[in-house]
Amino acid sequence: MKNLGIRLKKKGTPYGVKVPESKLTAKNQIEPAPLPEKVIIPLHQNIGAPCEAVVNKGDKVLTGQKIGDSDKFVNAPVHATISGEISGTTMVVNPPTAQLVEALVVTSDGADEWVKLEPPQNPEALSVKEILDRVRGAGLVGLGGAAFPTHVKLSPPKDVRIDTVILNGCECEPYITSDHRVMLEYGEKVLSGLNIIKKVLSPDSIYIAIEDNKEDAIDHMEELIVAMGFKEDFKIIPLKSKYPMGAEKILTKMILGREVPIGGLPLHVGVVVHNVSTAKAIHDAVVEGKPFVERVVTVTGAVKNPKNLLVRFGTPLRSLIDYCGGIDGKANEVILGGPMMGFSQFDLDFPVIKGTNGIIVKESTPIREQDCISCGKCIEVCPTYLMPTLLARYAKAGRYDECQQAYIDDCFECGACAYTCPANIPIVQYIKVAKRELAKRAVKK
Amino acid sequence: MIPERKFLVSPGPHLWKGLSVSKIMYRVVIALMFPTGAAIYFFGYRALSVIGVSVAAAVVTEYVCKRLRNRAFVMDGSAVVTGILLGLVLPPTIPLWMAAIGSIFAIGIVKEAFGGLGHNIFNPALGGRAFMSVSFSMQMTTWVKPMGFTADAITSATPLSESFVWQADKLSLYQAMFMGNTAGSLGETSALLIIIGGIFLLARGIINWRIPAVYIGMVALMAAALGQDPLFYILSGGLMLGAFFMATDYVTSPLTNRGKIVFAVALGVLTVMIRHFGGMPEGVCYSILFMNAITPLIDRFIKVRPYGLVKKVARGG
Numbered sequence: 001m002k003n004l005g006i007r008l009k010k011k012g013t014p015y016g017v018k019v020p021e022s023k024l025t026a027k028n029q030i031e032p033a034p035l036p037e038k039v040i041i042p043l044h045q046n047i048g049a050p051c052e053a054v055v056n057k058g059d060k061v062l063t064g065q066k067i068g069d070s071d072k073f074v075n076a077p078v079h080a081t082i083s084g085e086i087s088g089t090t091m092v093v094n095p096p097t098a099q100l101v102e103a104l105v106v107t108s109d110g111a112d113e114w115v116k117l118e119p120p121q122n123p124e125a126l127s128v129k130e131i132l133d134r135v136r137g138a139g140l141v142g143l144g145g146a147a148f149p150t151h152v153k154l155s156p157p158k159d160v161r162i163d164t165v166i167l168n169g170c171e172c173e174p175y176i177t178s179d180h181r182v183m184l185e186y187g188e189k190v191l192s193g194l195n196i197i198k199k200v201l202s203p204d205s206i207y208i209a210i211e212d213n214k215e216d217a218i219d220h221m222e223e224l225i226v227a228m229g230f231k232e233d234f235k236i237i238p239l240k241s242k243y244p245m246g247a248e249k250i251l252t253k254m255i256l257g258r259e260v261p262i263g264g265l266p267l268h269v270g271v272v273v274h275n276v277s278t279a280k281a282i283h284d285a286v287v288e289g290k291p292f293v294e295r296v297v298t299v300t301g302a303v304k305n306p307k308n309l310l311v312r313f314g315t316p317l318r319s320l321i322d323y324c325g326g327i328d329g330k331a332n333e334v335i336l337g338g339p340m341m342g343f344s345q346f347d348l349d350f351p352v353i354k355g356t357n358g359i360i361v362k363e364s365t366p367i368r369e370q371d372c373i374s375c376g377k378c379i380e381v382c383p384t385y386l387m388p389t390l391l392a393r394y395a396k397a398g399r400y401d402e403c404q405q406a407y408i409d410d411c412f413e414c415g416a417c418a419y420t421c422p423a424n425i426p427i428v429q430y431i432k433v434a435k436r437e438l439a440k441r442a443v444k445k
Numbered sequence: 446m447i448p449e450r451k452f453l454v455s456p457g458p459h460l461w462k463g464l465s466v467s468k469i470m471y472r473v474v475i476a477l478m479f480p481t482g483a484a485i486y487f488f489g490y491r492a493l494s495v496i497g498v499s500v501a502a503a504v505v506t507e508y509v510c511k512r513l514r515n516r517a518f519v520m521d522g523s524a525v526v527t528g529i530l531l532g533l534v535l536p537p538t539i540p541l542w543m544a545a546i547g548s549i550f551a552i553g554i555v556k557e558a559f560g561g562l563g564h565n566i567f568n569p570a571l572g573g574r575a576f577m578s579v580s581f582s583m584q585m586t587t588w589v590k591p592m593g594f595t596a597d598a599i600t601s602a603t604p605l606s607e608s609f610v611w612q613a614d615k616l617s618l619y620q621a622m623f624m625g626n627t628a629g630s631l632g633e634t635s636a637l638l639i640i641i642g643g644i645f646l647l648a649r650g651i652i653n654w655r656i657p658a659v660y661i662g663m664v665a666l667m668a669a670a671l672g673q674d675p676l677f678y679i680l681s682g683g684l685m686l687g688a689f690f691m692a693t694d695y696v697t698s699p700l701t702n703r704g705k706i707v708f709a710v711a712l713g714v715l716t717v718m719i720r721h722f723g724g725m726p727e728g729v730c731y732s733i734l735f736m737n738a739i740t741p742l743i744d745r746f747i748k749v750r751p752y753g754l755v756k757k758v759a760r761g762g
Contacts, residue, residue, distance in 0.1 A: 360459075
């Protein structure tokens, strides 16, 4: 391997877990999924405020036309992802919050007629404000899973200086290969997007973090950095594959040795982490003027032909699974997102939303929880150095205050503990219950 | 089209490593086969019958207790582990009914009365042994020379007894103690096979190296500090078996790595203190039981520092 001076020393961590990667689709080229007959667009797909519908039933809409918006800052508008007619509203369960949210249904006219795109005359000349307006206008959210509105992440508070940007290409969740394929097939757009991030935040250093199970992506990005003349600006940090390497808090610690304060964000230690697919979407929004209507979704697991698909938001899971040849065998669980932190669905009519990076079909058997044997394995693997067994114990007993004293807020629910637990204790479930109860109490006070 | 089917909905993670409690227990059983093999080689039928009775009594007691408590009985292997461990720490000539009583006490009182696996304060096998030591003190301190499958048992002192005399040179004594060719409890005499079993557990990630390494190291250090022979101290008595198989018991040892080190250091100090200054020749059993009782305190005070606890000031340019 020739040394181009871009690739930094590989880093690894003793924490976290080694999970079988099962990346069945690592070599499958991205292909566009067939356009669905109707799409279901939830009006709340991001962390922050929900959107209000700006169209009425019966309205004709074009692909990329804004159909929901809000005047709140922490929000991203939603767009029609096919052309057709607003045929009604429905309620869907928002997976991360498990709350019912309103969704608009668009019935296709089969034409996929787009709104007129307005790419800037000279992308280089855009001001930071113009860039942020375009990012917000396109409805961009973080694509790593949390779906935090991107323009908010690009607008740090005035008293905070961002000295480091980390571009996250770790994709540490098993099965999922969407970021991997985006790096391989849209690498130029990813770097162009990263260059826009650089312009907005003007950090001192920019790192691209990629796990070493994607050696081809590391090589490809390295070549592109040279070819596009970013040699001085972008450095690649290969990381030893381990779950949850791609979590913001872990990357900040791994790459810079800085710990994000409990309850804080990476920006509190001068760091912003963006996902590679988000960078690609930033390029599309800013340079091509394209609204955010589609993303790469890995459909995999127990389907006949696992694929990486370019999917319009709102496409029901059913049509994508059908397109991949249907469910194989006795599989009985459909997970939106990765198998570690994703959300299982009870209904295949649920649509792909902005935060969906994968659809995993698998066979699962109910487990039987046993008593904790205090083996301490959860403590050994916890990437935030918590004592998950104690959190589960307190939560089970309803002693939520003690959960808080045991720093439950530090937990980002990666599931490494429950994955390891010999007694099959659903630790994350207990932690989620405790967090929800604590949040309820905080509201009451 | 996808035929309608019922989907399972569960919180993440949707994957599981698959190393269950019973898998862990049966791996411990496999590791225990090494010292058990040594016990059978040196003490023949006596070893087979004592360990057999102890295991059978343990499993039956567990079953009865679960029925009495109206809980599901799961053959998770923990009773088998307790049964083998208790058998291994008994003298070869112990009457079989006494072994059964000890095993019943270990499971019924030390483990199940406290709530079963995961809730016991003391290591069940050692609790059973302590109970037998006070109840059957004579039989529990009668030792014989290794006799294999021959019938005649000749009483002899263990290397830790004051009356112990070794005729040959020191090196051959170490050799005998390392291989296990001395008088002693069934499974405690052969350091070699215990270490092989321990290495198996370490390699399979079942036990943490900290407790056995620090415990044995501390005993050697303390012995040297007191002007004793460190090698003799670590090869004699129940130290090896205790360090690899008893002190590492998940339930009764501290949760955190730092807690485990504190636990093991204290074990080393206590064991040497009892052996050197106490009235008993051996201190492994009581020091582990004592530290089992201290474990909740260790867990209370020694915690892990969570990520991001030290609040750093946002960095200015």
